[in-house]
Amino acid sequence: xxxxxxxxxxGLDKGGAYALIALGLTLTFGTLGVVxxxxxxxxMLGAFCxxxxxxxxxxSERVKDESITFFDAxxxxxxxxxxxxxxxxxxxxxxxxxxxxxSIPIMLLIGxxxxxxxxxxxxxxxxxxxxxxxxxxxxxxxxxxxGFFGANPIPTPAPDIVSGSAPVGTWLGLSENLVYPYWRMxxxxxxAVVIFGVFAFLRFTTFGMVVRAGMADRETVGLLGINxxxxxxxxxxxxxxxxxxxxVMYTPILxxxxxxxxxxxxxSFVVVVVGGMGSLxxxxxxxxxxxxxxxxxxxxxxxxxxxxxxxxIIYLVAVVVLLVRPRGLLGxxxxxED
Amino acid sequence: xxNILEISNVNKTFGGLHALSEINLKIEEGKIHAIxxxxxxxxxxxxxxxxGRLIPDTGSVMFNGHDMIGMEPYDINHAGMxxxxxxxxxxxxxTLLENTMIPALAKRDGTFxxxxxxxxxxxxxxxxxxxxxxxxVGLDRFADQHAGxxxxxxxxxxxxxxxxxxEPALLLxxxxxxxxxxxxxxxxxxxxxxxxxxxxxxxxxxxDMHVVFSLADTISVLAxxxxxxxxxxxEIKNNPxxxxxxLGEEAEDE
Amino acid sequence: xxxxFKSNMAIMIAFTAVVMTAPIWLAPIGASYPDxxxKFAIFGVFAIGFNILxxxxxxxxxxxxxxxxxxxxxxxxSFKLLSMNVLPAIIFAVIVSGVFSLLxxxxxxxxxxxxxxxxxxxxxxxxYSLAYSVLTPITNGETGLQLTLKDPRVIDGMVxxxxxxxxxxxxxxxxxxxxxxxxxxxxxxLVIAFYVSLKIFRSPYGMKLRAIKSNQxxxxxxxxxxxxxxxxxxxxxxxxxGLAGSLMAVTDPLxxxxxxxxxxxxxxxxxxxxxxxxxxxxxLLGVGIIKYFENIFSALNEAALHEIxxxxxxxxxxxxxVISSPFVGEGWHLTLGALFMIVVIFLPGGLMEGxxxxxxxxxxxxxxxxxxxxxxxxxxxxxxx
Numbered sequence: 001x002x003x004x005x006x007x008x009x010x011g012l013d014k015g016g017a018y019a020l021i022a023l024g025l026t027l028t029f030g031t032l033g034v035v036x037x038x039x040x041x042x043x044m045l046g047a048f049c050x051x052x053x054x055x056x057x058x059x060s061e062r063v064k065d066e067s068i069t070f071f072d073a074x075x076x077x078x079x080x081x082x083x084x085x086x087x088x089x090x091x092x093x094x095x096x097x098x099x100x101x102x103s104i105p106i107m108l109l110i111g112x113x114x115x116x117x118x119x120x121x122x123x124x125x126x127x128x129x130x131x132x133x134x135x136x137x138x139x140x141x142x143x144x145x146x147g148f149f150g151a152n153p154i155p156t157p158a159p160d161i162v163s164g165s166a167p168v169g170t171w172l173g174l175s176e177n178l179v180y181p182y183w184r185m186x187x188x189x190x191x192a193v194v195i196f197g198v199f200a201f202l203r204f205t206t207f208g209m210v211v212r213a214g215m216a217d218r219e220t221v222g223l224l225g226i227n228x229x230x231x232x233x234x235x236x237x238x239x240x241x242x243x244x245x246x247x248v249m250y251t252p253i254l255x256x257x258x259x260x261x262x263x264x265x266x267x268s269f270v271v272v273v274v275g276g277m278g279s280l281x282x283x284x285x286x287x288x289x290x291x292x293x294x295x296x297x298x299x300x301x302x303x304x305x306x307x308x309x310x311x312x313i314i315y316l317v318a319v320v321v322l323l324v325r326p327r328g329l330l331g332x333x334x335x336x337e338d
Numbered sequence: 339x340x341n342i343l344e345i346s347n348v349n350k351t352f353g354g355l356h357a358l359s360e361i362n363l364k365i366e367e368g369k370i371h372a373i374x375x376x377x378x379x380x381x382x383x384x385x386x387x388x389x390g391r392l393i394p395d396t397g398s399v400m401f402n403g404h405d406m407i408g409m410e411p412y413d414i415n416h417a418g419m420x421x422x423x424x425x426x427x428x429x430x431x432x433t434l435l436e437n438t439m440i441p442a443l444a445k446r447d448g449t450f451x452x453x454x455x456x457x458x459x460x461x462x463x464x465x466x467x468x469x470x471x472x473x474x475v476g477l478d479r480f481a482d483q484h485a486g487x488x489x490x491x492x493x494x495x496x497x498x499x500x501x502x503x504x505e506p507a508l509l510l511x512x513x514x515x516x517x518x519x520x521x522x523x524x525x526x527x528x529x530x531x532x533x534x535x536x537x538x539x540x541x542x543x544x545x546d547m548h549v550v551f552s553l554a555d556t557i558s559v560l561a562x563x564x565x566x567x568x569x570x571x572x573e574i575k576n577n578p579x580x581x582x583x584x585l586g587e588e589a590e591d592e
Numbered sequence: 593x594x595x596x597f598k599s600n601m602a603i604m605i606a607f608t609a610v611v612m613t614a615p616i617w618l619a620p621i622g623a624s625y626p627d628x629x630x631k632f633a634i635f636g637v638f639a640i641g642f643n644i645l646x647x648x649x650x651x652x653x654x655x656x657x658x659x660x661x662x663x664x665x666x667x668x669x670s671f672k673l674l675s676m677n678v679l680p681a682i683i684f685a686v687i688v689s690g691v692f693s694l695l696x697x698x699x700x701x702x703x704x705x706x707x708x709x710x711x712x713x714x715x716x717x718x719x720y721s722l723a724y725s726v727l728t729p730i731t732n733g734e735t736g737l738q739l740t741l742k743d744p745r746v747i748d749g750m751v752x753x754x755x756x757x758x759x760x761x762x763x764x765x766x767x768x769x770x771x772x773x774x775x776x777x778x779x780x781x782l783v784i785a786f787y788v789s790l791k792i793f794r795s796p797y798g799m800k801l802r803a804i805k806s807n808q809x810x811x812x813x814x815x816x817x818x819x820x821x822x823x824x825x826x827x828x829x830x831x832x833x834g835l836a837g838s839l840m841a842v843t844d845p846l847x848x849x850x851x852x853x854x855x856x857x858x859x860x861x862x863x864x865x866x867x868x869x870x871x872x873x874x875x876l877l878g879v880g881i882i883k884y885f886e887n888i889f890s891a892l893n894e895a896a897l898h899e900i901x902x903x904x905x906x907x908x909x910x911x912x913x914v915i916s917s918p919f920v921g922e923g924w925h926l927t928l929g930a931l932f933m934i935v936v937i938f939l940p941g942g943l944m945e946g947x948x949x950x951x952x953x954x955x956x957x958x959x960x961x962x963x964x965x966x967x968x969x970x971x972x973x974x975x976x977x
Contacts, residue, residue: 035706121937127706128652132865133936135858139929147918147926262855266717269710308726315714315721322711323702389813415815427813429806432799440803443796444815452824454788454797459598461796500814 002178007295013184015291016191020246022271022283024239030215030278031235035127037134040265041141042240046247047256048145049103051154054095094159103248104241111240115233146258158183158252183252190249270318276331290314342367342508342539348397357383359563370540372550375560381543385510389421390414412449418507426493430486437485438468441504471503511542515549527552607786611779623884626771631883633778634839637785639875641832642860645825647870650805654854655712658719659689659830661852663837668737668847675747676760682838689834697826716854723849736848762842774843862932868944877943892920
């Protein structure tokens, strides 16, 4: 029972990441009709926003280390600590949550820039060309990040206060040994909040209503004289922000490096396909389901029956879904069904 | 004269809309059978049910004694039923000659033939046949142009050529002269008459009454998903129900 | 001159001559050493095969790197189990990759367009994951599959080839496969591959594939069952990939999982597109250019850049070095990605499209001009639906 609950939690928080990324991807595909292979790169850029914030906050000065007496030793002390002492340390400690606020405008800007500069020229071009040009973009982004930050993963820890594990078992009246990292639960909550935020935005604002109408029938919306173009830009920016946020908060869980974008890209398409291309609810549902599925597949008991199943389970599911029910779990019939 | 096509008891609904209701139609071999009717009557839907693009809810489509419902489109094509599309569905990246050669190759090679080592430039018989059909529709001087760049009217003529070259037992034409200028229309009428002499059966959906009355041996009138009359051109001209179907619609619009 | 190139014979003679004399005419630009020449030939085979699928039918597959990998692994296993002679290695590699691509193609082609691409993506990642961590007895995971002294090499044993203290090298009935002989061996396959693609392009089968790309639905209503056409093209291109993989192992007997990643498929896509997809020589042009510049660019470092820009005044020289350094050395991938984007955005037909546009600009006679103008305006006036 413990094990199962653990895996469910594990799956949920991983699934949260999948759901967020898939959400952004579905927004782009469902509204703009564009297949965006650079979406994983947006996730990565969000993560590196967090990295940058951390690096900026910890700009340091070499100071003599008084605690070592038998030779002259120096240590790096961040300016923030020098100027503001304990308060400064606290700011540095909270660099990841601070990054959330920094990343939103940055990702929005990046998203808008990409849409205005590149994507909008590809609305009328074939999906293959969209895939190819965004694939190229993903490589360029990836290489730029690698150029600035190097090839190694950069640890970006969560704030101290939440870096331990919560005694989940005790809370639920189960075994005392059942613990789960605080941060991962926070991530799950955060993902849920963002998802609700996006859905609320789409449901309760006029802008959101237009977007949903556009997702259902783009041509008619255009014919109604609504300036779809400007909305497209904002939607793409929104998708970029969502992907970026997913990335920012994920950094304590997985130290980011330059190729996590590509790593998550295939996964995100698989999730979207399982959920149903063009269905936002489907993307979210599929994200969580696949996260949980992958977690269970990585249980030792399961791996003993079918070794390596955790690596390939998601792809197997995608293959089965694409063959048996190409519209996905919640997709509309006829969307891209060839 | 036998019936080459027998449509029995065909119904098709889309959601709440009854597109086709209790369609019973017999097409005699060797004749030109026109289907007319006001817009939205279900004419294209009927054609689609014949060639496999739509599956009717009930009924059967018996072509030379075999039920075509549920068959793959390519098998229906080889059985002898070929459709000329109303909205041209040509191959835009290929030349007109290539566009016309493809259906000819389909007829000769069947649904699949793996012949990567055959030489295209030596397919003289196919090429000559394609050129002569293009000449019949008046497009031979564009033979080497890309089909995507010709006018819409020319594309419709290309469509016709692509259908004719397969010399099907039954040719289904969906508004073949729509959007054509007068001389093109006449030319098409002459062409279709010429081919009728060769024995090809044709079903024609048309709005242009001049075309209908020049060509048709039999006319069926479709209105609101039902066949309200079938008969010779004279019979149809004088049929009160037909007049009501057409004029009645116009009165409603006012 | 144009009529001359209508004859297959003429083209093949010209092509073979160009390929076989490559060490000579590539020398002046520093591209004539064996390693690079081998890469040209091997990736040329890969790209030609990929072009048969992508160029003719328009189906974009990310899985072909997996077939490359399968070819490599099979070849190395042949070296280990059977013989260092490359013939069985190549034969088995092509067969196994053919079967593998038949399987994957059969499933993936049940969908088209972007669904097809995602399916191949999923399969590519699956293959990579399996090769990396699950099927390690076969693939030796991260380290890669290599030759060892303890390999049985049954056939070699039967034929009486002596076991030595050092690792044996690949050979074609005694002829070593390193250096120039390795290149010439691969070049033979390049010529064969080119001939096959030439025949396919100029056959009714090839025209039908192009028609499928142009309007697949129409093909089905015209009487063609498109599935076997697509599957056969897929398998053919998969076998070419397997062949290329085996040639990689022939010239360097090891096989690694990273060759199977879907991003590795991206490289061959780039080459095909850069040169001009759907044309005969386009992909080869793409291979040549990419591999040549990869060679040059990735070797450049700051010192070399300074040497190149030496002729400029010092300030300007430093600026040029700063601007260009992210694009060289490790940054070669950045250049590749940027190039990729530029080609897709501005010249989707690749270099071949560029050439034909140029030749039309310069080579027009008056008659040609007026005909083009007439038909273009006619088309515009009557409008497109």
